Amino acid sequence: MSTVPRFWRHISQRYNLVGTHCSKCDEYYYPPRTICPNCRRTAQMEDHKFKGKGTVITYTTIYNATDDFKRQTPYNLAIIELDEGPRLTGQVICSPNEIEIGMKVKPVFRILGKEGDRGIIYYGTKFVPVEGSVQPITL
Amino acid sequence: MRSVSIIGAGCTRFGERWEDSLRDLVVETGIMALEDSNVSGEEIDGLYVGNMSGGRFVEQEHIGALISDCAGLSRLHVPSTRVEAACASGGLALRQAVLAVASGYSDVVIAAGVEKMTDVTGGVAADALAAAADREWECFFGATFPALYAMIARLHMHRYGTTREELAQVAVKNHHNGSMNPISQYQMEITVEKVLRSPLVADPLRVLDCSPITDGAAAVVLVPTKIAHKYSDAPIKILATAQASDTLALHDRRNITTLDATVHAAKKAFGQAGLERKDIDLAEVHDAFTIGEIAAIEDLGFVEKGEGGKAAEEGLTWIGGKLPINTSGGLKACGHPVGATGIKQAYEMVLQLRGEAGKRQVEGAKVGLTHNVGGCGGTALVHILSR
């Protein structure tokens, strides 16, 4: 699956959806990029924390997974377009019947995987549907 | 640049080759290709071998030296190079061999491909294959290869009205072709109903939408066209070799239902060959999943975007149709030993263009195209071959 340094290196990016933004062309990147494909060497990249709300662009429900994920089947995987523009791949926690293209989702903090019973626990971001989940009244 | 031709080809039977190791497969196919091309070991200038993951499947790297050694060429110290582009490793090996001969550096070059996949469990194999996707930003969140193609399929169905039955038709056609190919992993025909009743792997894709785990190897021998007739009565000319890349992760693509790498490689290949789409008599395309063939015939420019689903159902891509696709059975039925697939596609094209494809022969086949994809479109290779 992963290793401790490989997981650790991306902790803030995976816990808090920290990506990058090119202030030269105003394009947002998540997962983060160090080079802006629009501006390449003239890019002006800075960290950017995404709000996390997004839309399901396409999705699948996985019934047959790799060994690391086989205890979690069936689970939904989707390509999600964040409101700021970039797209990412992530799990959407809901019934396979519930997920659909165009569904609005928001981030939650979950276990992404574990290195067996003895190894470390990989935490990070998954998504839940905005409808049908707890909806606070905002002032 | 010199014109390059294939003077001989070999391919092992594809399948679960329990008795045979990676080395056995390499030797088997090497002998076939050399006998078919009438070259001696001393003449060989170079070897290129496509292999995706010897490290994960049989815990063996350094496949270049290994195959030269296994083929008995170690004392000749022939330069031997492994190339890797995930499932397009074979196609890339072919391209490297073509470039070596075309440039004038080498005269007799072998392009091979090999993958021994059944020495590990299904879960390990799935994870090794998933390494062709973005490990940090796709696989880390639970993505598998079928899942990525399933997301392409879902969006294709949503956008273009492609149906579940149309996906199944691709598998039905390719199993039909495979049943006429003696090296094919699957020899049985299937029905649409059977595809639709097979277990879900990654919705909407089912088991019978997916290519299998396969052991196999293939090899072709290349020389300058100018001297090809010295070795073969029916050399096959390589009219184009093109390669393109795209983002590693599916979510970063300009358009999730279009493999831009395929579009770009095809454009370059048709330019090189000076041909149009209608000049192609048949093609072997990368149908690791049924949606893969539908997207491929669209992205290669054979049908309009969104029209690929209808092709198999309406008979266009069957043998006897206007453009037979995957006469070998494709990756779906013939099998998909990942590193070998790109070379097997060339092998099938050699048989077809020579008129040696038996029951699945496409009548009057003169020009064929092969299309090999790495990952879900991070790399694409297109070759055009003619008799």
Next chain:
Amino acid sequence: MPAGIVSYGVYIPKYRIRAEEIARVWGESEDIAQKLNVFEKSVPDTDEDAVTIAVEAARNAVKRGFVDPARIDAIYAGSESHPYAVKPTGTIVGEAIGANHEFTTADLEFACKAGTAAVQACLGLVTANLIDLGLAIGTDTSQGAPGDALEYTAAAGAAAYLIGRENLAAEIEEFYSFTTDTPDFWRREGMPYPEHGGRFTGEPGYFKHVTSAAQGLMKKMGTKPEDYDYAVFHQPNGKFPVRVAGQLGFSKDQIEPGLVVPWIGNTYSGSSLIGLAATLDVARPGERIFLVSFGSGAGSDAFSIRVEEGIEEIRDRAPRVRDYVENVQYLDYAVYAKHKGKLRL
């Protein structure tokens, strides 16, 4: 200078299992729910643990308080189900809520009362002017052995409190703790499920400590039950807090808003703090809340809390306890066993 609660947040997983479903599997009589006054309990998702639910509760507290997480100087997370035996929950929570790295943290454990101990630790640092803001969390995905009495109540939930001096939602006027060495319930290192002393957990455990702490605080402050508008007592089941309230002279009306155990079960370190949050969800400025936690082993922390003007402004910025109580999905025992890792794979 007064100190207290700047903001609070809770999180309760949306899955529930009914007591009668557990009773069906183990052949218990169907009126077990009435006997315990616990009708259903919360169950974490397969990818939730004490850390993930602590993060959700803490994010709600930050959101409700409009607080810059960089201001947080201390994080104390109390739990009896920290996913790591060694490796702090607090570090993960700190990173996940975007606290800068200038904070102190350590994990606490005291059965069901480590959450209120975390409140005390933060309060001490805050009132001593050593820190600006502290984050105190009670979080648990508690375990009950299959078929054990605990299985009907052991639930999952978390509550997080931002403790500070400015913009108070509620002032913590005073606290009093009562602690003895009483082995009524324990879990040995490396063991998956706790053990308990059966009926011994009652009088010598829960009742003795809750009563002593409650009376001790009222004596210290010179207050009486009538001086409080609300009371929250630790809720291992639905019977004990009702009975202890009666013994101490508190009315049913006083405990009713905070009595959430019949619908979510015992959330252990989260229990009394979720009860407090449910009370803060409805309390008005000027009202007073009496809170007593209990942790086996054993001890109780009693608090006297006065609701401040700030509560009205922040209350609706994050989900209330009721939002989590009402939004549920029921599991059968088989799926519940999968969620709780009771299937040995």
